[in-house]
Amino acid sequence: MQTNEEQKSQKKFSRSALAGWAVAFVAVAVLMTQSDWFADQPTKVEASAKAEPTASPMAAVMLAAPGRVEGLSEVIEVGAGADGVLESVRVREGQQVAAGEVLAVVACGDVEAERQAALAATESARQVRQRLLRGSRDEERRIATNGVASAEAVLKQAQTHYQRQSSLYETGDISRAMWEQARRDVEVAEATLRAAKDRVALANAQALPEELARAEADIRAADSRAQAMAARVGKCAVRAPQAGRVLRIHLLPGETVSTVMPRPVISLADVSGLRVRAEVDERDLGRLRVGQTVAVTADAFADKQFNGRVVSFGALMGRKHVRTGDPAEKSDRDVLEVLVDLDERDERLVVGLRTTVRFLAQ
Numbered sequence: 373m374q375t376n377e378e379q380k381s382q383k384k385f386s387r388s389a390l391a392g393w394a395v396a397f398v399a400v401a402v403l404m405t406q407s408d409w410f411a412d413q414p415t416k417v418e419a420s421a422k423a424e425p426t427a428s429p430m431a432a433v434m435l436a437a438p439g440r441v442e443g444l445s446e447v448i449e450v451g452a453g454a455d456g457v458l459e460s461v462r463v464r465e466g467q468q469v470a471a472g473e474v475l476a477v478v479a480c481g482d483v484e485a486e487r488q489a490a491l492a493a494t495e496s497a498r499q500v501r502q503r504l505l506r507g508s509r510d511e512e513r514r515i516a517t518n519g520v521a522s523a524e525a526v527l528k529q530a531q532t533h534y535q536r537q538s539s540l541y542e543t544g545d546i547s548r549a550m551w552e553q554a555r556r557d558v559e560v561a562e563a564t565l566r567a568a569k570d571r572v573a574l575a576n577a578q579a580l581p582e583e584l585a586r587a588e589a590d591i592r593a594a595d596s597r598a599q600a601m602a603a604r605v606g607k608c609a610v611r612a613p614q615a616g617r618v619l620r621i622h623l624l625p626g627e628t629v630s631t632v633m634p635r636p637v638i639s640l641a642d643v644s645g646l647r648v649r650a651e652v653d654e655r656d657l658g659r660l661r662v663g664q665t666v667a668v669t670a671d672a673f674a675d676k677q678f679n680g681r682v683v684s685f686g687a688l689m690g691r692k693h694v695r696t697g698d699p700a701e702k703s704d705r706d707v708l709e710v711l712v713d714l715d716e717r718d719e720r721l722v723v724g725l726r727t728t729v730r731f732l733a734q
Contacts, residue, residue, distance in 0.1 A: 432732050433731070434659055434731045436728055436731070437650045437652045437710070437728075438726065438727070439650035439728070439729045440694055440724055440725065441647075441648055441721050441727060442646075442648070443616070443643035443645065443646060443723055445616065447639050448616075448639070450612065450636060450638045451634050451635065452608075452629040452637055453631065455478075455629065455630050455632075456478040456479050456629060457478065457627070457629075458476060458477075458479075458637070459479040459625060460477050461621060461637075462474055462475060462476060463475050463638070464618065465618050465619065467617065470612065470615050471614050471615045472611050473612045474611055475610045475611065475638050475640075476637050478608040478629055480604070480608035486601050486604075490594065490600075493594040494591065496594070497590040497593075497595075500590065501584065501591060504584055507575070507576070507579065508575040512575050513576060516574070520568040520569055520572055523561065523569075524565055526561045527558070527564070529561075530560070534557065534558045537550060537554035538551060538554070610637050612640060616640045616642040618638055618639070621638055622636050622638065623635065623637045645714075646717050646718075647713050648666075648668055649709050649711055650666075650711075650729040651692055651694050651707040651709060652710050653705055654689060654705070654707065661682065662683065663682060664731055665679070665681055665731075667679060667729075668712065669727065669728050670721070670725055670727045678714050678715075679716075680713055681712065681715070682711070686710070689708055690706070691705075691707070692705060712729060
């Protein structure tokens, strides 16, 4: 059995334990109350902040869309029209070039040699035609004329001999054979004279229509071959299709170019003015119009805003090409390209820079 002192000590221990649990309960209640108060503070602050009027410049933003900076023309990948080895590159990156200016040259020595041969064949065909139009040489005409005079002299001599032989034959002084021989000499002389006159006519005659037609056909064929070779030589020069700035040189002298597996030699664009090509979701097209004011920002220049206006809409829906990097971004949506002209040209804006285009409400 427990003594009275032991019972008293147990009662004291029970009262002290109850007092400790009461103090702990009160402390927990106080902490819970304070945590609820602190939890309510952000809500109250946020609510008060929302209640206050703001002067944010983006307050009138209707919608935002991703875009890229480009020049007045899209980037043109200029390639070579001939197979071979790149002989030289005549421009540098950042250089302004004019339309038709030679940017690079492909080595085409064999093609140039064939072009020269085609030009020589064309000239030969032209000279043949000119020879036909001119006719015989002057020496040939003089020879033919002299032949007529000689034939006439022979004929006159033969006729005189025939008359003498005829008189002797009538008196019976010569035989019939001798008389017939004199007559044949006259006939031969007459034939020789006619042939000489024909040679004169031939020397003075114009070319036949068939000969001229053939000569002209030969000229056309040779000229066509020369033009074809000139076109091939022209493809050896890489020319600028339009005025603009050289953005990048992709190939260097000594590298191979091919039309079967083409590679761009130079990237070119007209950057005399800058614009932004934005991609707007099809659901937001009804909220936009030509002339609408926009604000363009770029992550690279967070403190700068570029102003502009909508100038045109695309004519064909397509898939998204500008990626913002957001993992939650959907790439299978149909978008329409919207062109925005910037009010000012800033050298810091480079072609291809990703931007955010905010369309402002009026």
